[in-house]
Amino acid sequence: NAGVTQTPKFQVLKTGQSMTLQCAQDMNHEYMSWYRQDPGMGLRLIHYSVGAGITDQGEVPNGYNVSRSTTEDFPLRLLSAAPSQTSVYFCASSYGGSEKLFFGSGTQLSVL
Amino acid sequence: QQQVKQSPQSLIVQKGGISIINCAYENTAFDYFPWYQQFPGKGPALLIAIRPDVSEKKEGRFTISFNKSAKQFSLHIMDSQPGDSATYFCAARDSSYKLIFGSGTRLLVRP
Numbered sequence: 001n002a003g004v005t006q007t008p009k010f011q012v013l014k015t016g017q018s019m020t021l022q023c024a025q026d027m028n029h030e031y032m033s034w035y036r037q038d039p040g041m042g043l044r045l046i047h048y049s050v051g052a053g054i055t056d057q058g059e060v061p062n063g064y065n066v067s068r069s070t071t072e073d074f075p076l077r078l079l080s081a082a083p084s085q086t087s088v089y090f091c092a093s094s095y096g097g098s099e100k101l102f103f104g105s106g107t108q109l110s111v112l
Numbered sequence: 113q114q115q116v117k118q119s120p121q122s123l124i125v126q127k128g129g130i131s132i133i134n135c136a137y138e139n140t141a142f143d144y145f146p147w148y149q150q151f152p153g154k155g156p157a158l159l160i161a162i163r164p165d166v167s168e169k170k171e172g173r174f175t176i177s178f179n180k181s182a183k184q185f186s187l188h189i190m191d192s193q194p195g196d197s198a199t200y201f202c203a204a205r206d207s208s209y210k211l212i213f214g215s216g217t218r219l220l221v222r223p
Contacts, residue, residue, distance in 0.1 A: 004155075031209065040121070042201060042215040043156070050209060058210060090155050098211040099144060103155025 002026050006091050006104035013081040013111045021076040021107050023091030031094045032074040033058070033101070034066065036087040043090065048098075049074055081111045115139055116204050118214030125221050131189040133217045135202035138183065142204040147176065147187050148213075150199045159200070160187070192221045 007022045025032065033048035035058075045058030047066040055066050063085060065077040074093075078085060088108050092101040117136045125131045135145075146161035162169045162176040162185065169176045175188040189196055202214040 033211070035213070040215060042118070043203075043213040045210055045212065048210065056208070059212070092155070097144075098205055098209045099146075099161070100158050101148075101156075101211065103157065105153075105155055 004091055004093055004102050004104035006089075006107050008107060009105070010108050011110070013078075013109065015081060015083060015111060017081050019078050019081065021078075021089055021091075021109075023074045023076065023104060024072050025074075025091075025093040025102070026072065027093065027095075027102065028071060029093035029102070030071065030096050031098055032068065033092050033098070034064070034074070034076045035090045035092065036060065036085075037090060037106075038087050046076065046089075050096075078109075083111050085109065086111045115212045116202060116214040118202050118217060120217060121215070122218045123220070125192045125219065127192065127194060127221055127223050129192050129221075131187075131192045131196070131219055131221070133187045133200055133202070133219070134184065135186065135204075135214050136182075136184045137204050139204070139206060140183070141207045142212075143207070144205040145176070145178065145185050146203050146205075146211075147174075148201045148203065150201065150216075156201060189219075192219075194221045194223050197221050 004025045034046040035043040049055045049068040091104045147159045148156035149159045150156040173190045178185045
């Protein structure tokens with residue numbers, strides 16, 4: 001049972017490049033979400049999904065897109081990377097209602 | 113705006129002491145209040161949680177105290193151990209299932 005798997009673990013981008021952070025869970029969780037963690041800012045919700053085909057915005061959605069075509073996968077797309085998007089990104093999932101979130105191990109992203 | 117305010121930012125406690133971390137919120141629609149623990153290089157993990165109809169919840173050395181009228185809740189770690197050294201986040205869930213986190217407290221327990 002792998003839990004929540006995030007890839008890649010580390011990524012360096014140049015300003016303006018696009019990329020997709022992958023997130024997959026094998027626990028059949030309906031709820032999935034993306035957070036970014038910055039020093040002194042805690043964890044801020046980017047986007048979340050309560051089931052396949054349903055997504056919604058969190059606190060800081062600008063510059064990011066998501067889709068949820070399957071229960072297992074919830075990729076996060078950076079459309080045109082900016083230095084302000086340098087952060088550690090965490091994907092999380094839960095059975096429902098965002099209770100007991102299971103987090104992945106994170107992706108450290110640097111935008112130069 | 114910061115919907116969940118957490119303090120202190122950092123905390124140093126001697127082994128065996130009590131660690132106390134506080135959180136405050138404004139949104140009365142929040143219906144679930146968890147605490148997460150994060151070790152360096154790892155994702156956060158659920159530690160303990162409480163609902164607003166309960167004033168206190170205890171699990172081992174960890175206790176949440178909840179004051180609904182003051183819109184405050186706190187985490188108490190009794191008999192703190194060096195292995196408790198981590199970053200702690202409080203959080204609150206709104207009616208659309210968004211889980212909003214506080215800014216985190218870095219706890220160091222000295223041997």
